[in-house]
Amino acid sequence: MSKKVLILVAWPYANGPRHIGHVAGFGVPSDIYARYMRMAGYNVLMVSGTDEHGTPIAMQAEKDDISPQVLVDKYNKQIVEDLYNLGLSYDLFTRTTTGNHTKVVQNVFLQLYKNGYIYKDTMSQAKEAGTGKTLPDRYIEGTCPKCGYFPARGDQCDNCGSQLDPTDLINPVSKNTGKSPIFADSVHFFLDLPALKEALTKWLKSRKNWRPNVLKYSLNIINDTKPRAITRDIDWGITIPLPNWRDESNKKLYVWFDAVVGYLSACIEWARRKGDAELWRQYWNDKNCQSDYFMGKDNIAFHSQIWPSQLLGYRGLGSKGGQTGAYGDLNLPTEVVSSEFLTMEGKKFTSSQGIVIYVKDILAKYPVDALRYYIAAAGPENNDTDFTWESFVQRNNSELVGSWGNLVNRTLNMVYKRFSQISQIDMSQLERNDTKLLSKIESVFPEVANLIESHKQQAGLSKIMKLVNDTNAYITATEPFKQDDFRARQILWVCIQAIYNINTMLAPYIPHSAQKVLLSLGVTNQKIPMPQIETVIDLDNSNRQYPIITGDYKLNDMAIKWQMTYLRGNSKIAKPEPIFQKIDPKIIEQELNGLINKKII
RNA sequence: CGCGGGGUGGAGCAGCUCGGUAGCUCGCCAGGCUCAUAACCUGGAGGUCGUAGGUUCAAAUCCUUCCCCCGCUACCA
Numbered sequence: 270m271s272k273k274v275l276i277l278v279a280w281p282y283a284n285g286p287r288h289i290g291h292v293a294g295f296g297v298p299s300d301i302y303a304r305y306m307r308m309a310g311y312n313v314l315m316v317s318g319t320d321e322h323g324t325p326i327a328m329q330a331e332k333d334d335i336s337p338q339v340l341v342d343k344y345n346k347q348i349v350e351d352l353y354n355l356g357l358s359y360d361l362f363t364r365t366t367t368g369n370h371t372k373v374v375q376n377v378f379l380q381l382y383k384n385g386y387i388y389k390d391t392m393s394q395a396k397e398a399g400t401g402k403t404l405p406d407r408y409i410e411g412t413c414p415k416c417g418y419f420p421a422r423g424d425q426c427d428n429c430g431s432q433l434d435p436t437d438l439i440n441p442v443s444k445n446t447g448k449s450p451i452f453a454d455s456v457h458f459f460l461d462l463p464a465l466k467e468a469l470t471k472w473l474k475s476r477k478n479w480r481p482n483v484l485k486y487s488l489n490i491i492n493d494t495k496p497r498a499i500t501r502d503i504d505w506g507i508t509i510p511l512p513n514w515r516d517e518s519n520k521k522l523y524v525w526f527d528a529v530v531g532y533l534s535a536c537i538e539w540a541r542r543k544g545d546a547e548l549w550r551q552y553w554n555d556k557n558c559q560s561d562y563f564m565g566k567d568n569i570a571f572h573s574q575i576w577p578s579q580l581l582g583y584r585g586l587g588s589k590g591g592q593t594g595a596y597g598d599l600n601l602p603t604e605v606v607s608s609e610f611l612t613m614e615g616k617k618f619t620s621s622q623g624i625v626i627y628v629k630d631i632l633a634k635y636p637v638d639a640l641r642y643y644i645a646a647a648g649p650e651n652n653d654t655d656f657t658w659e660s661f662v663q664r665n666n667s668e669l670v671g672s673w674g675n676l677v678n679r680t681l682n683m684v685y686k687r688f689s690q691i692s693q694i695d696m697s698q699l700e701r702n703d704t705k706l707l708s709k710i711e712s713v714f715p716e717v718a719n720l721i722e723s724h725k726q727q728a729g730l731s732k733i734m735k736l737v738n739d740t741n742a743y744i745t746a747t748e749p750f751k752q753d754d755f756r757a758r759q760i761l762w763v764c765i766q767a768i769y770n771i772n773t774m775l776a777p778y779i780p781h782s783a784q785k786v787l788l789s790l791g792v793t794n795q796k797i798p799m800p801q802i803e804t805v806i807d808l809d810n811s812n813r814q815y816p817i818i819t820g821d822y823k824l825n826d827m828a829i830k831w832q833m834t835y836l837r838g839n840s841k842i843a844k845p846e847p848i849f850q851k852i853d854p855k856i857i858e859q860e861l862n863g864l865i866n867k868k869i870i
Numbered sequence: 871c872g873c874g875g876g877g878u879g880g881a882g883c884a885g886c887u888c889g890g891u892a893g894c895u896c897g898c899c900a901g902g903c904u905c906a907u908a909a910c911c912u913g914g915a916g917g918u919c920g921u922a923g924g925u926u927c928a929a930a931u932c933c934u935u936c937c938c939c940c941g942c943u944a945c946c947a
Contacts, residue, residue, distance in 0.1 A: 279947075281947085282945050282946095282947090284945075287947090288947090290946095290947060291947050292947090293947085294947045295947070320945075322945095323945060324945080325945055325946095326945085405944080482874070482875070485873090485874070486873080486874070486942090489873060489874080490873090490943065493943095524945070525945080528945085564947075565947035566941085566942095566947080567942090567943095567944090567945090567946085567947060568945095568947075570943065608947080609875090609941090610941085610947070611947085617946080618946075618947080619946060620946075646895090647882080647883090647895095649947095651883095652875080652876075652883085653875090653876095653940075653941075654882085654883090655882090660881095660882075660896085663895095663896065663897095664895090664896090666907095667895085667896070668895080668896095670907065670909090671907080671909060671910080672909095672910085674907070674909095675906060675907065675909050675910065676906090676910085677906095678905095678906055678907065678909090679905050679906035679907090679909080679910075680905085680906085681906095682905060682906060683905050683906080686905080687905095727883095727884095728884080731884090731894070731895080734895090735894090738910095738911095741909095741910055741911070742910085742911060742912090744905075744906095744910075744911085745902090745903070745910065745911040745912085746911080748903085748905090749905075750904080750905045751905095845906095847906095847907050849907080850907085851907065
């Protein structure tokens with residue numbers, strides 16, 4: 270049995286379509302990693318889904334005068350389509366409003382409760398005057414008691430940086446209505462983070478290979494750990510699974526408490542759909558299975574603190590002791606891979622002000638791999654990075670089309686025009702130039718593998734692109750178009766092998782084009798796996814259907830493997846058509862005008 | 871002293887953990903080639919690596935001072 274890896278990807282919030290900043294943060298990087306890991310022979314399980322509970326969705330549904338379920342159905346569908354169109358190869362992309370998820374979340378809650386890590390307490394809470402609806406801290410504004418700044422928010426003053434409680438504000442008002450909120454006591458359940466602090470700290474300190482900033486940040490915030498309310502006064506969410514609370518329609522579990530449990534519940538749903546309801550245990554209960562989480566940097570706290578705390582408490586490993594529940598000893602995260610942020614022509618993405626490029630819009634106009642390549646090459650892996658249309662066009666035209674696409678195209682043209690097929694040659698007769706290039710390519714396989722496994726995908730990609738340049742230089746140096754047939758066959762054979770193997774390494778980054786390259790090389794017994802959308806029936810509610818992303822990524826061994834491989838046989842090739850298209854630089858101005866018209870820049 | 875990240879040729883970045891000729895992509899200049907999507911290849915100009923000091927035979931890299939940018943406990947990823 271090959272080594273198992275769980276790839277757990279942040280759950281997009283279903284309150285609107287996703288923009289390219291979202292997918293640059295968690296989507297494309299996690300898919301590159303998953304595709305590589307499968308090619309390298311790991312047994313991968315990758316899951317995610319839409320996150321569909323919480324106040325913002327409830328409020329927006331009310332504004333749109335529809336039920337929250339109708340709202341999330343709409344955006345779930347759209348997000349599923351976006352991620353599918355990007356070719357993200359989830360084994361299961363589901364959602365948090367399923368019967369399965371609800372049950373798993375409630376089981377986790379009950380075990381935590383039983384072990385003593387969840388307790389009841391009273392807190393003062395702001396409510397909307399008139400409707401009596403709960404008002405989240407950030408929807409309250411007023412004058413800061415420390416510096417007099419207005420408008421300071423209920424949680425923090427932007428001017429002096431003070432941490433605030435809504436009750437501290439002078440003349441607090443609701444951002445929604447402008448009226449003063451009403452403060453009232455409310456009973457809630459709390460996750461006892463202090464009781465888990467020691468176990469959590471110990472665990473964090475054993476995470477030697479994490480990126481230093483993630484580790485530092487996590488250890489830092491742990492110092493002033495407080496119990497955290499995990500229920501809310503809201504009617505949209507998962508029911509509290511306790512007597513006297515089940516029927517309380519206005520108290521539900523806090524959205525973050527349920528969202529992170531999705532990582533587990535989605536694996537359970539995957540196993541149930543596979544027909545072996547216990548299959549997920551191979552990933553979650555096996556200590557040797559690693560679990561890698563992908564997210565934007567704003568989510569670090571939930572993955573390095575809240576979720577591990579829930580898991581530790583579930584297993585009874587905090588200061589209050591306890592026992593593990595029916596799910597057994599669930600693995601804590603091995604890696605928390607966080608991306609930085611993407612900005613848009615120098616501004617932060619903000620859908621409310623239209624500073625945004627939606628995934629569906631960009632994919633409607635430009636090839637999917639142009640976007641994937643851009644994100645892979647210039648995305649926010651280590652620093653915040655700025656998306657500009659100019660650099661998008663330039664990267665596509667110069668690197669993807671000019672270097673790589675042209676290499677494929679010029680080689681195939683020479684082969685087609687002169688021999689109309691890829692001819693076999695005797696490798697032992699190759700010249701030094703030839704073998705040098707081939708062994709160089711072979712040596713890059715393990716180098717890129719190391720880089721991707723240590724989450725340095727950009728460095729990996731630039732190593733591959735260096736090989737593209739080397740091969741272009743090789744053609745210039747050997748001048749196959751001036752050689753006799755014997756030598757020309759040799760050179761072109763070497764070029765074909767170079768292209769085939771470089772294409773293998775590019776496959777995790779730009780899978781759609783990798784498939785096209787395979788076809789134009791006449792390779793039909795290998796494929797690049799792609800996800801599918803399927804409509805399924807809720808396993809716990811036969812009246813309900815929803816779309817999922819899933820797929821067969823092994824393809825009965827037709828999937829391509831991460832290793833230097835020589836193409837054999839004399840495959841005929843068709844008249845080559847360019848695989849990569851240039852993007853007209855005029856679109857830079859057009860797209861920018863679009864933004865100017867919206868008065869954004 | 872709240873915490874953290876960053877300041878490297880015109881632009882965007884790598885290098886800094888483990889000090890030793892400053893590297894990549896784009897742009898610019900010159901040349902080459904013509905198989906290819908005016909593509910590709912070669913060479914060149916251009917940097918006192920934010921500032922001031924220290925350690926060292928040697929510092930972008932280690933230590934200290936100061937300056938400037940940017941995030942930060944909110945489901946805006």
